[in-house]
Structure formats: C-alpha cells, structure tokens
Amino acid sequence: MNNFRYIGKETRRPDTPDKAAGKAHYIHDLQRPxxxxGKIKFSDHPHARIKHIDTSKAERLNGVRAVITSNNSPEVRxxxxxxxxxxxxDKVRQYRDEIAAVAAIDPDIAEEAVELIKVEYEPLPGLFSPRKAMKKGSxxxxxxxxxxxxRTDNLVPLRFHHESGDLDAGKRAAKYVAEGEFSTPRxxxxxxGTAGCIAEFDMNNNLTIWAKTQIPFLAQRDFNRALSDMGLHDKNTRVIVPT
Structure with a gap:
C-alpha cells in the first residue's frame, strides 16, 4: 500500500480551509456580465393534460427578457x-413538472412573471404507489x-440483476426470518452551498455551465445532447463546479 499516492492514506480536502474561514465562493456568489x-413554472397537479398555456401577461411585464414553453422552444429530452x-x-406526470421558464433582470421580477403564467389543465387520475401503477388497467x-x-402498461423494461451469496442457505441457517414491506422517507x-446553476454561451455558441453537481462529466454529456437537440451540433459544454 505504500506504493500508492492516495489509496490507504489520509487525504485532505483542498477546499476545507476556505470553507472553514468563510472565504469559499458558492454558486450564488458568482456574477457574470x-x-x-431564471424561474420555472411548475405543475399544480400530479397528473393532468395541459390544455392551454397563457404567457401573455408575463411577457408584457417590465424587466422580463424571455418566456419559453414547449410551444416556442426546441424539444429537449x-x-x-x-x-x-x-x-x-401535452401532459404533466408529477407535481413540479416544468411547464414554462422565465428570464428577467432580477429574481423578484422573474418570480412575479411566473405567477402571471396561467395554465389550463384537465386533471387525470393520479398514481402514488408503484404497486398500484403496476396493476392491470391502471x-x-x-x-x-x-x-x-x-404503451399498454406502466412497466419500464429496465432490468437490474444482482446476486450475492446463497439466500436459501442463509434462511435455513437463520434462527429467525422476518418478512415484510418496508419504505424509507425522502x-x-x-x-x-445552495442548488443552482449559471449558463453562458460564448460567441461560437459553446456553453459554460457553473453548477453544483457531483457528476460533472455526466452533466456535460447531457448538456451536449441538449445543445444538439437545440440545433447546435458539434458544440461543446464546459462544466465548472464551484465550492
């Protein structure tokens, strides 16, 4: 183990001194010219069809620079x-599904604009249990x-198989066997640092993202795909993780 530089050895976090001294810069400390x-309009329903989105009042609000919905923006998956x-x-499938987004000169104006966006829904039956969702006819x-x-059901064809040890032998050797259904809270x-991100395009339409993420390389992949969906092919994303 002595041949390794980090494995098996104590490693100090390089950002600890700045955090302890209150000098660390978080996402909300950053400013760009x-x-x-931005603020997002979220769904008020767990399951509903979107019949109409009215953004006219939000668009007229002084200080608003852009209001986008699926009707005036590329389809990004x-x-x-x-x-x-x-x-x-066309549909929301959970509370807080994103319906519209606003960009404004300050957060208060953006928040006010979001409140001015009116959405007409057709409520649909909600599902709040995986077991109920799997039932035929749900x-x-x-x-x-x-x-x-x-689709004819709610089952997603995504399989994961894992084996470790001999379960039957473990049951036979156990003094007690307890069976039940358990759940954990969120x-x-x-x-x-609070959650958030800052996005900035350069003159060549390459994107820089400052984001509080633990997976910068996966985030970069998703942002590059989004750029392609927006018609910005062969463009690159740089993801910077602040403190």
Whole structure:
C-alpha cells in the first residue's frame, strides 16, 4: 500500500480551509456580465393534460427578457431513458413538472412573471404507489415510450440483476426470518452551498455551465445532447463546479 499516492492514506480536502474561514465562493456568489435570472413554472397537479398555456401577461411585464414553453422552444429530452421533456407540452406526470421558464433582470421580477403564467389543465387520475401503477388497467402515466411506440402498461423494461451469496442457505441457517414491506422517507443532503446553476454561451455558441453537481462529466454529456437537440451540433459544454 505504500506504493500508492492516495489509496490507504489520509487525504485532505483542498477546499476545507476556505470553507472553514468563510472565504469559499458558492454558486450564488458568482456574477457574470449581463446575467439574467431564471424561474420555472411548475405543475399544480400530479397528473393532468395541459390544455392551454397563457404567457401573455408575463411577457408584457417590465424587466422580463424571455418566456419559453414547449410551444416556442426546441424539444429537449432528458433523463436516463431520454423520455422526459425539459418543458412539458401535452401532459404533466408529477407535481413540479416544468411547464414554462422565465428570464428577467432580477429574481423578484422573474418570480412575479411566473405567477402571471396561467395554465389550463384537465386533471387525470393520479398514481402514488408503484404497486398500484403496476396493476392491470391502471391509468397510463406515459402513453408512449421514448421511441414514440404505444404503451399498454406502466412497466419500464429496465432490468437490474444482482446476486450475492446463497439466500436459501442463509434462511435455513437463520434462527429467525422476518418478512415484510418496508419504505424509507425522502432523503435530502444538506450542503453548505445552495442548488443552482449559471449558463453562458460564448460567441461560437459553446456553453459554460457553473453548477453544483457531483457528476460533472455526466452533466456535460447531457448538456451536449441538449445543445444538439437545440440545433447546435458539434458544440461543446464546459462544466465548472464551484465550492
């Protein structure tokens, strides 16, 4: 183990002194020239069809520079299966699904503009349990898969198989065997830096993102795909992770 530089040895975090001294710069400490502030309009329903989106009042608000929905922006797909649209166009499938986005000269104006966006919904039955979602005849959350093919159930063909040890032998050797259904509450880490990101294009339409992420290389891949979806082919993304 002595031949390794880091493995098996104590390693000090290079950002610890600045954090302890209060000198660290987090995402909200950063400023860029001409920076605008963005806010998102989220869904009010767990499951509903979007019948109409009215952004006219938000667009007329002084200080608003842009209001986008799926009606005036490219179709950008996100997620592991790329079946999640950045801005939902026909349906919302959970609370806080993104419907519209606003850019304004300050956060308060952006927040006010979001409140001025009116969405007309057709509520649909919600599903709040995986077991209920798997039952035959349950409301379809996704009518089509990522390739646009019709779906007949809510089962996603994503298999994961793992084996470790001999389960049957373990049961036979155990003094007690307990069986049940267990759940855990939602867990959220408590970071010193708040969540957020800053995006900046250069004159060649290459993108720099400052983001609080633990997966900068995966984020770079997703942003590059988004650029391609937006018609910006062969462009690059640089992801910078602040403290």
């Amino acid at each position: 001409g920076m605008l502030y 996100l997620g592991f299966l790329r079946d999640n649209f950045a801005l939902k166009k 409301p379809l959350i996704h009518e089509t898969d990522a390739r646009g093919r019709p 867990v959220q880490q408590c970071c010193l």
